[in-house]
Amino acid sequence: MPVTAKICGLSTAATLDAAIAGGASHVGFVIFPPSPRHLGLDRLAGLAARVPDHVRKVGVFVDPDDDLLMASVAAGGLDVVQLHKTTPGRVAHCRGLSRAQAWAAIAVKTRADLDGAPGFVGAADRLLYDAKTPEGAALPGGMGVRFDWEVLRGFRHPLPWALSGGLDVANVAEAIARTGAPLVDVSSGVESAPGVKDMDKIAAFLQRVSAS
Numbered sequence: 001m002p003v004t005a006k007i008c009g010l011s012t013a014a015t016l017d018a019a020i021a022g023g024a025s026h027v028g029f030v031i032f033p034p035s036p037r038h039l040g041l042d043r044l045a046g047l048a049a050r051v052p053d054h055v056r057k058v059g060v061f062v063d064p065d066d067d068l069l070m071a072s073v074a075a076g077g078l079d080v081v082q083l084h085k086t087t088p089g090r091v092a093h094c095r096g097l098s099r100a101q102a103w104a105a106i107a108v109k110t111r112a113d114l115d116g117a118p119g120f121v122g123a124a125d126r127l128l129y130d131a132k133t134p135e136g137a138a139l140p141g142g143m144g145v146r147f148d149w150e151v152l153r154g155f156r157h158p159l160p161w162a163l164s165g166g167l168d169v170a171n172v173a174e175a176i177a178r179t180g181a182p183l184v185d186v187s188s189g190v191e192s193a194p195g196v197k198d199m200d201k202i203a204a205f206l207q208r209v210s211a212s
């Protein structure tokens, strides 16, 4: 199976179009005000309208309340809700409410951080292994932090999964080769500054993934 890629944290039409033209299977929109990539509902709707049906639209949330989740799913026609810092019970609730696919982000630093993964069976459609950001960090993701991919070696994934955290054009081929990731997810690795996506970096990243 070819490896697929999600380009996350898109906030302009030009960079969104670059991700689509480059072959991204998923595009991500962050709905979390502390993030430099945060989109309000109007901008979310405008960008989402540009996305063709064969590309999945992912909304990225940090333990959202029901009103924000539902308003965002409606505005963006979201196919997937990616949920950070959210319990299995809340993930199941969000999936039922939104009728979108639900991805549960698991913050990983050590092998023990995978212990909670089986708890998402029946609640989530996919697990996203993302690097744990430093204690007290403003964001639980999108900071270019990488984890030791060896912690995934031999792990029996209880659900479909994806890899994220500190990926970029220089390391994504190795990440895929070492982990067998079926889907990779990148945000800051295709930026020139926090929140500023770079079209050339997006194209190069997607080319490297498709060659893997």
Ligand SMILES: O=C(O)c1ccccc1N[C@@H]1O[C@H](COP(=O)(O)O)[C@@H](O)[C@H]1O
Binding pocket: 008, 009, 028, 030, 032, 035, 036, 037, 060, 061, 062, 084, 128, 130, 139, 140, 141, 142, 143, 144, 145, 164, 165, 166, 167, 185, 186, 187, 188, 189
């Ligand atoms: O990108 C953000 O601002 C963000 C905010 C809140 C939660 C998650 C966020 N991003 C996600 O983080 C990972 C990895 O990002 P990076 O490549 O290390 O910068 C990715 O899944 C984004 O969806």
